[in-house]
Ligand code: 5GP
């Protein structure tokens with residue numbers, strides 16, 4: 001996707017201070033953090049959102065979870081906990097249509113979310 005901001009970050013066209021990267025997945029801080037730790041974990045491949053996840057993406061989705069787990073531990077969140085969020089479309093608050101996990105921690109999260 002040529003006009004997708006997260007594809008551009010994945011391809012290095014837009015800089016991001018990556019905290020994790022491999023062939024399939026990257027993680028980097030959100031530009032507008034909503035918590036002391038706010039990391040985005042994304043597949044390099046363009047998937048618009050959770051509605052477009054297919055059966056054949058099973059391994060990739062498992063890997064995204066494992067990377068979120070690993071980054072959370074590295075950021076010191078494993079003892080007190082954290083939240084992982086996927087927003088979907090307008091009511092979910094999705095602004096960037098490239099699948100991403102928000103990893104949020106370092107403060108008590110509210111439930112239910114606003
Ligand atoms: P969404 O609302 O789609 O679930 O989340 C998109 C997130 O991407 C937002 O939290 C927003 O702050 C973040 N974001 C948008 N553009 C950029 C960018 O260029 N760099 C980074 N690091 N984060 C971005």
Ligand code: ZN
Nearest residue numbers: 004007046098
């Ligand atoms: Zn994309």
